[in-house]
Amino acid sequence: MGEETDEFKPEGKEERDVAEKAAYDRSELLSLLQQYYRGEMSQSATFLGRLDLTVDWAIAVVTAILALSFESRGSYLLLIGMVALTMFLIFDVRRYRMYDAYRARVRLIEENVLANAFDPEGLPLTNWREEIANDLKHPTYKVSYLETLARRLKRIYLPLLVLLGLAWLFRITIFVPDETWNETAAIPGIPGEIVVSIVGAFYLVLFALAFWPRERKAKGEFHGQASDAWKKAD
Known part of the structure; x- marks a missing residue:
């Protein structure tokens, strides 16, 4: 049996640079972009589904807490x-x-490949290929933690928390007329005054995080605001 002439060498330059041809061949690049775009869309849809699931569970928990909190004497369920x-x-x-x-990443391809194919007026980001390559080698978040926290608070979680807060205030004041508010607000081992102070400070922090003026860094085309650079360094 003769020796194979086309032996696969995983350490060879040609094998290591298996996709190098796509960088210089237009048809190879477009074929690679098509598969890559589908993959990024799939990943984006997966995390969007996880986001929706988290919100669904949050709403379910609020509904259950509101239903149960007025059936027991303690107000701790709302806490x-x-x-x-x-x-x-x-x-x-x-x-x-x-x-x-x-x-x-999906938007970067849509802006610089798809949009340019439909209307070739020029590229919004001339070095878009280098940007994607760098991000694939060293992935980074594109929006800061605090900005994301403020955004999710304002859009979803702050209204739910305010609803629980109003229910808690009603629960410790009007709902139990034969007790004082500090008696109703108390939980085992902690006086009502301290509980109210902690809850009040908690909501002050929430509103400060949600509405404290800050420069928008995320790239948000639908918000009508100028955005920061596409790739964040921190």
């Missing part, structure tokens, strides 16, 4: 609901940043 929503918010922020990272 548990606030903590649970805060945990959902933390998970949501991480998932949104992952979703936004994939979405940004």
